[in-house]
Amino acid sequence: MTGATQDEMLLELRALVPEASNCVRILDQTELPWRVRERRLDSLDAVVEAIRTLAVRGAPLIGAAAAFGCALALSRAARADDGVLAQALATLAATRPTAVNLQWALARMAARLRPLPPSARAEAAWAEAQAILDEDAASCAAIGRHGLALLLECGGSGHDRRPLQIMTHCNAGWLATAAYGTALAPVYAAHARGVDMHVWVSETRPRNQGLLTAWELARAGVAHTLVADSAAGWLLATGQVDIVLVGADRIATNGDVANKIGTYLKALAAGDRGVPFCVAAPIATIDWACTHGDAIPIEARDGDELRWQSSAEGPVRVAGADTAVANPAFDITPARLVTAIISERGIARAARLAADLAAWRPGDGPARGGHGPGG
Numbered sequence: 001m002t003g004a005t006q007d008e009m010l011l012e013l014r015a016l017v018p019e020a021s022n023c024v025r026i027l028d029q030t031e032l033p034w035r036v037r038e039r040r041l042d043s044l045d046a047v048v049e050a051i052r053t054l055a056v057r058g059a060p061l062i063g064a065a066a067a068f069g070c071a072l073a074l075s076r077a078a079r080a081d082d083g084v085l086a087q088a089l090a091t092l093a094a095t096r097p098t099a100v101n102l103q104w105a106l107a108r109m110a111a112r113l114r115p116l117p118p119s120a121r122a123e124a125a126w127a128e129a130q131a132i133l134d135e136d137a138a139s140c141a142a143i144g145r146h147g148l149a150l151l152l153e154c155g156g157s158g159h160d161r162r163p164l165q166i167m168t169h170c171n172a173g174w175l176a177t178a179a180y181g182t183a184l185a186p187v188y189a190a191h192a193r194g195v196d197m198h199v200w201v202s203e204t205r206p207r208n209q210g211l212l213t214a215w216e217l218a219r220a221g222v223a224h225t226l227v228a229d230s231a232a233g234w235l236l237a238t239g240q241v242d243i244v245l246v247g248a249d250r251i252a253t254n255g256d257v258a259n260k261i262g263t264y265l266k267a268l269a270a271g272d273r274g275v276p277f278c279v280a281a282p283i284a285t286i287d288w289a290c291t292h293g294d295a296i297p298i299e300a301r302d303g304d305e306l307r308w309q310s311s312a313e314g315p316v317r318v319a320g321a322d323t324a325v326a327n328p329a330f331d332i333t334p335a336r337l338v339t340a341i342i343s344e345r346g347i348a349r350a351a352r353l354a355a356d357l358a359a360w361r362p363g364d365g366p367a368r369g370g371h372g373p374g375g
């Protein structure tokens, strides 16, 4: 961001910055990596549109953005009564179905705000949204610390003392969270520690979130190489990967993981070749009401995401308007293929994945139980 002011610099490491209780600033992720463009969202509708179009994306960031969307709806309303609150929660809940952090954040907002009189809700909503954002940043920092230990376990394992070879998918960096990222937080922690490493970044068709990851890693000075999604199996089969590290959009209590489409194929190839397949996510990504991956709703996105590709010069048509396409946005990796799940509480290991996850279950309070806005 050439010539950025100090304030603008903040957005280089924060994908969403709240501003004086009447707007949030975001980096428009539909413009990256081609253009670094900031947008101001100052209404419920603006936040809803940003989440739907992926201007704001990534499970933890979607949750925080939705919380601010709720706060904006209440602060703009003449009277923040139950109807306004319910309408805001329902509208935000309908934006995206798979990332449970969205439902989790809205349930938390509902639990905090419903008991309050309308006159107290707008201020309390802003404070709660800010707390969600701050807590996510702290969780991601802790994920970085725990994940670093895991990376060090996998590093220096032979292979001619080459750099540690990490493979990731989609973007689970600071752009997808309040700060640091989930899967990329350990990478950044390792980089800060001087660990010699290299990251394989898969393109992540159709929206190419891998380009966001490459952009983040380039800015941080982390060695990386972009590969086509279909190259992952070959890289794993030929011993060129020491660990696969991805984020998650929803985790069932048995350890099944929903993440960006294409994750499952990497887990299969990693499992076949004995390469650790690890998932990094805050505890807010665990759906305590979901015991099995089959119950996780998979978002079906617009077919035009395949028919068109973004480019430095703008959208480019790559398939005809009459080409039939299917565009599932996520897949489920079964727990049997997961080596470890890293959260802010530590590392859940394959042999006792479900038991370790259960130990992280929050106590009574708004974060417990189902994730619907109804709590």
Ligand code: MRU
Pocket (backbone or CB within 6 Å): 054, 057, 058, 059, 060, 169, 170, 171, 172, 173, 176, 177, 182, 183, 209, 246, 247, 248, 249, 259, 260, 329
């Ligand atoms: O771009 P999205 O919101 O559709 O994708 C979500 C993700 O960013 C990834 O699945 C990610 O790995 C988990 S969220 C840190």
